[in-house]
Every structure is written in C-alpha cells, then in structure tokens.
Amino acid sequence: MRETILLTQHMRSNPEDSHLIDSYEKNNGYVTAKKTLLNSSPEKILEEIKSSNIRGRGGAGFPTGVKWGFLAEDEDRYLVINADESEPGTFKDRILLERDPHQLIEGIIITCFSANIKKAFIYIRGEYAKPARRVQQAVEQAYQKGYLGNKIFGSDMDLDIVVHLGAGAYICGEETALLNSLEGRRGEPRLKPPYFPAVKGLYMKPTLVNNVETISSVPWIIENGGEEYNKLGVEGSTGTRIFSLSGHINKPGNYEIEMGGSFGEFVETLGGGIRNSKKVKAYIPGGASAPWFRGDQLDIKMTIDDVANNNSMLGSGAVVMMDEDTNLVSAAKSIVSFFAHESCGQCTPCREGTTWIEMILDRIASGRGRTSDINLLLDVCDNISPGLSWPPKMTTICPLGPSAVSPITSLMNDFREEVERLIPTKVLL
Amino acid sequence: MSWDKTLLKQAGEIIELYPQKRSALGPLLHLAQSKDGYISDDSISVISELLGITEVQVKSVSTFYSMYKQEPTGKYLISVCKSISCEINNSTEVIDKVQEFTGLNNNETDEDGLFSFEAVECIGACGGAPAMQVNYETVEGINAENVFSLCSWLKESAPEVIVADEMQENFGGIKSFDWAIQDNTGATSTAPGFQTLKTSKVKK
Numbered sequence: 001m002r003e004t005i006l007l008t009q010h011m012r013s014n015p016e017d018s019h020l021i022d023s024y025e026k027n028n029g030y031v032t033a034k035k036t037l038l039n040s041s042p043e044k045i046l047e048e049i050k051s052s053n054i055r056g057r058g059g060a061g062f063p064t065g066v067k068w069g070f071l072a073e074d075e076d077r078y079l080v081i082n083a084d085e086s087e088p089g090t091f092k093d094r095i096l097l098e099r100d101p102h103q104l105i106e107g108i109i110i111t112c113f114s115a116n117i118k119k120a121f122i123y124i125r126g127e128y129a130k131p132a133r134r135v136q137q138a139v140e141q142a143y144q145k146g147y148l149g150n151k152i153f154g155s156d157m158d159l160d161i162v163v164h165l166g167a168g169a170y171i172c173g174e175e176t177a178l179l180n181s182l183e184g185r186r187g188e189p190r191l192k193p194p195y196f197p198a199v200k201g202l203y204m205k206p207t208l209v210n211n212v213e214t215i216s217s218v219p220w221i222i223e224n225g226g227e228e229y230n231k232l233g234v235e236g237s238t239g240t241r242i243f244s245l246s247g248h249i250n251k252p253g254n255y256e257i258e259m260g261g262s263f264g265e266f267v268e269t270l271g272g273g274i275r276n277s278k279k280v281k282a283y284i285p286g287g288a289s290a291p292w293f294r295g296d297q298l299d300i301k302m303t304i305d306d307v308a309n310n311n312s313m314l315g316s317g318a319v320v321m322m323d324e325d326t327n328l329v330s331a332a333k334s335i336v337s338f339f340a341h342e343s344c345g346q347c348t349p350c351r352e353g354t355t356w357i358e359m360i361l362d363r364i365a366s367g368r369g370r371t372s373d374i375n376l377l378l379d380v381c382d383n384i385s386p387g388l389s390w391p392p393k394m395t396t397i398c399p400l401g402p403s404a405v406s407p408i409t410s411l412m413n414d415f416r417e418e419v420e421r422l423i424p425t426k427v428l429l
Numbered sequence: 430m431s432w433d434k435t436l437l438k439q440a441g442e443i444i445e446l447y448p449q450k451r452s453a454l455g456p457l458l459h460l461a462q463s464k465d466g467y468i469s470d471d472s473i474s475v476i477s478e479l480l481g482i483t484e485v486q487v488k489s490v491s492t493f494y495s496m497y498k499q500e501p502t503g504k505y506l507i508s509v510c511k512s513i514s515c516e517i518n519n520s521t522e523v524i525d526k527v528q529e530f531t532g533l534n535n536n537e538t539d540e541d542g543l544f545s546f547e548a549v550e551c552i553g554a555c556g557g558a559p560a561m562q563v564n565y566e567t568v569e570g571i572n573a574e575n576v577f578s579l580c581s582w583l584k585e586s587a588p589e590v591i592v593a594d595e596m597q598e599n600f601g602g603i604k605s606f607d608w609a610i611q612d613n614t615g616a617t618s619t620a621p622g623f624q625t626l627k628t629s630k631v632k633k
Binding site (some may be wrong): 011015016017018019076085086087088089090091093094095098099119125126127128129130132133136162164165166167168169170181182183184185186187203244245246247248252253254284288318320322326330331334335337338341342344 | 446447448449450451452453454455456458459480482489490493494495496497508511512513514516517518550551552553554555556557558562565566567593603605606607608609610612614616621622623
C-alpha cells in the first residue's frame with residue numbers, strides 16, 4: 001500500500017515553513033480561492049463538491065454536498081469548522097491545523113463563497129493550544145493580505161473568521177453540543193428536532209458544521225474538479241483520507257491513503273507491522289466509539305461501507321492495534337472510563353449507565369467480579385442501546401452513550417472467555 | 430470589578446468578535462484562568478457583568494468544562510493521558526511516576542503551588558503514546574524515566590514559558606508525526622497559551 005498525497009502535499013514538500021502564508025502562496029496557495037471568487041459561481045462550486053462524492057471526515061460520513069444543499073436561506077448564515085478532535089486514537093486534524101492552516105482557510109473561503117456565508121468560526125479543542133496558535137497566526141496573515149475581511153481578492157465577498165478555543169469536553173465534537181458551546185452555554189447536545197444545524201444551528205440560524213479534514217480537501221477538489229476526486233478511492237469512499245494509526249505498532253502516525261485497501265495491508269506496509277512481531281488480538285477500526293475487530297479480521301477493506309457491513313464504523317479514521325498480550329478488559333475499561341468522564345449528564349441511561357459499566361469492569365479487572373456481572377453488564381448496556389445491535393439504537397439524545405457500549409459488545413461477542421476467566425467461580429467466605 | 434484595565438480591554442476585544450455577547454463566555458473564562466490559575470468568584474462576577482448574564486449562568490458553564498479549574502492550580506499543570514492508545518502503552522507507569530515525584534493524587538495541587546496533577550482523557554497524541562501535557566503544551570513518547578527528568582527540570586529551572594518543542598527535544602521520544610520547524614511559543618499559565626485577542630478583524 002502506498003500513500004496518495006493531496007492534503008498533506010504542501011506540508012511534506014515544505015516542512016520548514018508550511019504553516020506560513022509566504023510558503024503556502026509560493027506553492028500556488030490561495031490561487032484556487034481567488035479564481036473561484038472572481039470567475040466561478042456558488043452553484044458551480046456546490047456541483048463540484050457533489051460530484052466529488054466526498055463524505056464528512058468527522059466520523060458520521062455524511063455526504064458533504066448533500067449537507068451543503070440543505071442550508072436554508074437566511075440573511076445570517078454561519079460556517080463552523082469542527083476542530084474539536086477528541087476521539088481517542090485520532091490525531092489527524094491536529095497535523096492539518098498545525099502544519100497547513102492556510103489550506104483550511106482557503107477551504108473556508110471557497111465554502112463560504114459557495115454558501116454565501118460571511119462569518120466562520122473555527123472551534124478548536126482547548127488542549128490543542130499549539131495548533132490553535134498556528135491557525136490564529138494564519139488567520140492574521142490572511143487578513144493582512146486582504147484574503148479575509150472586506151472585498152476579498154477584490155470581489156464583492158466579505159468574510160470574517162474567528163478562532164474559538166474549547167475547554168476540554170469531548171461531547172462538543174457532537175455538532176449541536178458544539179453550537180451550544182460556541183453560544184457560551186454548557187456543551188450539551190440539543191434535542192432533535194430541529195434535525196439539521198443547516199436549518200437551525202448557531203443562534204438558531206442556518207449553519208454548516210464541517211470537519212477540518214473535509215474543508216481542507218475543498219481547495220484540491222475545486223482546483224482539480226469533483227470528477228477527478230471521485231476517481232480516487234472506491235465508490236462510496238472517494239478521495240483520500242488521513243488515517244491515524246496507533247497502539248502496538250512499529251510506525252505509528254498519520255497516513256494519507258485512498259480508501260479501499262485492507263487493514264492488514266495498511267498495518268504491514270505503512271505501519272511497519274506489529275511491535276516485536278506479535279500477533280494482533282483485536283483492533284479498533286475507527287476511534288474509541290467503534291466496535292472492535294478481531295485479529296483474524298484484518299482482511300476487511302478500509303472503506304466506510306465495508307466497515308459498516310462488518311458491524312463497526314470507519315468513524316474518525318483512527319486505527320488502534322492491540323497485540324496478543326493486551327489485557328482487553330483493561331482496554332475496554334479505559335474506553336468506558338473515557339465515555340463516563342465525557343458524558344454530559346443530560347440523559348440518565350448514559351450518565352448512570354456509563355458509570356455503572358465502569359464500576360463493574362473495574363470489579364472484574366481487579367479479580368472481584370461476580371458470576372452475575374456479565375449479565376448485569378449486558379443489561380446496563382441494553383438500557384443505553386436496546387438490542388445491542390449495530391448501528392446502535394439509542395435511549396439517549398446523542399450517540400455518546402451507545403459508544404460506551406461498543407467495547408462491551410465487542411468483548412462479549414468475541415472475547416467472552418477472557419472476561420469469564422477473570423471472574424472467580426467460587427467465593428471463599 | 431477587580432480586573433485591571435488591560436484585562437478589561439482584552440475582554441472587550443474578545444466580546445466584539447461575536448454576533449452575540451454570550452459567545453465570549455468561554456474565551457473570557459480562559460482569560461480568568463490565565464489571570465488567577467482558576468475561576469475565582471471575583472472573575473465570575475466580572476464576567477457576568479460584562480456579558481449581562483447571571484453569575485449562576487457563568488458558574489454553570491465554568492463547571493461543565495474540565496479545563497476551567499474551580500480551585501487554584503499550581504504553576505505547572507501536569508496532565509498525563511490515560512485513554513486507550515496511551516493505556517495500552519503503559520501510561521499507568523508514567524502516572525505512577527508523576528504521582529511519586531509530586532506526591533499528588535489525581536486533581537490535586539501541592540502546598541507550594543508548584544505542581545498540579547491530573548490523569549486526563551485523550552489529548553490527540555496517540556501516535557506518540559504515552560503522552561502528556563504541561564500547561565497544555567504536549568510532550569510525546571514519554572516513559573517512567575524521562576517523565577521523572579522532566580518533572581525535575583520543571584522544579585529546578587522553573588521556566589516561565591512552557592514550550593512544547595523544548596520539552597519534546599529534551600525529554601520526549603516517539604512523536605505522532607514530524608513536528609517540523611522548531612517553535613518557541615508556549616504557555617505562561619495554566620490556561621492554554623493561545624492569545625485570544627487579535628483573532629479576527631485585524632483593522633485595515
């Protein structure tokens with residue numbers, strides 16, 4: 001497997017200053033945006049995005065062109081870039097923010113041109129202080145050049161960008177929670193309906209919420225055409241995608257590839273294989289929310305649909321490898337603890353359930369498990385996500401609760417023995 | 430109101446960035462954190478007045494997010510990641526070592542006001558697991574040994590600005606990706622080192 005370099009091209013060829021505007025412009029940066037504003041039309045841009053068939057890179061994989069098409073008419077409309085990257089295992093937006101912020105800004109300009117938006121926000125998670133500084137510096141540089149502000153590139157278009165820092169809440173990656181947070185409220189997901197921020201979003205105005213990687217892909221798509229982008233990858237998963245590879249792997253890192261190869265190939269070639277030549281016991285194909293695959297399922301293809309057909313999700317593109325020596329109960333506990341900590345507390349099944357799962361797993365991991373614990377675990381999980389099926393049913397406003405159920409169903413379906421082994425069968429009094 | 434003129438001016442510039450005042454609440458809380466090392470009652474009343482919302486509304490937001498501290502923090506906030514990629518790469522050893530060095534349990538600050546310690550959820554440095562942050566500046570590829578050296582260095586040299594690249598070069602190991610050019614910007618408090626002003630609207 002080889003990398004296909006679109007998004008990471010500039011940062012690779014100019015490692016010493018890829019985040020600065022001079023370097024970006026020397027490599028044809030902002031040329032596409034300028035051409036677009038002076039010679040293109042909003043409808044043409046939307047057509048290109050639609051024909052590229054790009055799907056959102058934040059996790060849900062929603063077709064970007066369709067999302068843009070939903071945007072309701074209103075005098076005030078907003079674009080919000082979701083840079084609240086917090087899904088355990090994921091660090092791909094971090095590299096785009098830190099190493100090539102101008103590509104994102106150019107994507108924002110083109111997006112706002114197409115959607116007739118005059119104000120954009122980049123919501124960056126608070127822990128990404130350094131990436132946020134880089135983006136802020138880039139925004140200032142763009143203002144100084146007249147690429148942001150009034151009458152951009154001498155066109156009629158006005159655009160302001162505000163860089164907004166979050167403050168440590170995973171849940172703000174959920175788009176309606178992010179909007180609440182941006183409005184200066186607690187980051188609690190909104191009750192649906194209204195279903196789409198594109199109709200009622202920030203300040204209840206039509207709002208596009210897009211991931212960093214999605215919008216960073218826009219300049220390439222517009223420069224080369226949606227059809228060209230559509231030729232990359234496979235049907236349903238077009239273009240390139242940055243996968244974050246971590247865990248027990250020889251060469252962890254971000255890899256930009258066309259979707260379609262298998263996880264095994266990815267790990268063996270780009271990832272350099274599992275550390276100490278161990279075998280894979282299990283792996284996470286798309287971030288901590290995704291159900292796990294077993295070590296004997298490495299031939300599954302890395303596409304949104306193939307992973308979904310195998311009852312998991314490609315999610316944020318975070319692949320975490322766990323070798324044969326991994327204590328999977330501890331691994332599951334780590335993931336559940338994450339969701340228990342990050343639950344916003346609105347919905348009882350999630351708020352109480354995630355904490356209960358954490359306590360029961362802790363009991364089992366420390367050898368104090370009870371024989372009734374497995375059924376109890378499944379019962380608690382069933383209250384959060386009835387039927388324990390995939391895609392998950394929900395008793396909660398957002399999918400955070402069901403995400404905590406994923407590692408438990410993985411454990412119970414594929415590694416039940418490992419859990420049972422930890423539970424003492426006889427208790428000495 | 431006991432925020433000084435400079436701080437109030439900064440606050441005013443932040444508020445101006447947003448279509449609705451209340452949106453500035455998050456950034457203003459970061460500002461308060463950078464001033465006092467926590468969200469003081471005084472800051473809460475200043476912010477409520479600036480934004481025209483009640484103190485309870487400010488407090489309810491400030492307690493929702495984990496980066497706004499409700500108690501004074503030390504000069505250095507050490508946050509070690511314990512999420513999945515770090516967990517399976519022995520982050521517990523790192524956590525144990527930091528606790529041993531500082532004598533602190535999770536979410537505690539020492540009496541000298543030098544260190545605060547917390548075991549945190551994913552900080553987006555999974556390729557460099559285990560990873561940690563000091564005042565939200567990231568160090569990747571740490572282990573029980575080099576984290577001990579890092580803590581000793583903080584204690585002995587007491588740097589005023591925490592710079593990620595400097596820590597990474599002296600104490601870090603494997604990284605999530607090539608960081609490329611050296612960067613000397615950093616954090617000067619337990620609020621993220623991000624200048625909330627001048628974000629937008631550079632005047633013509």
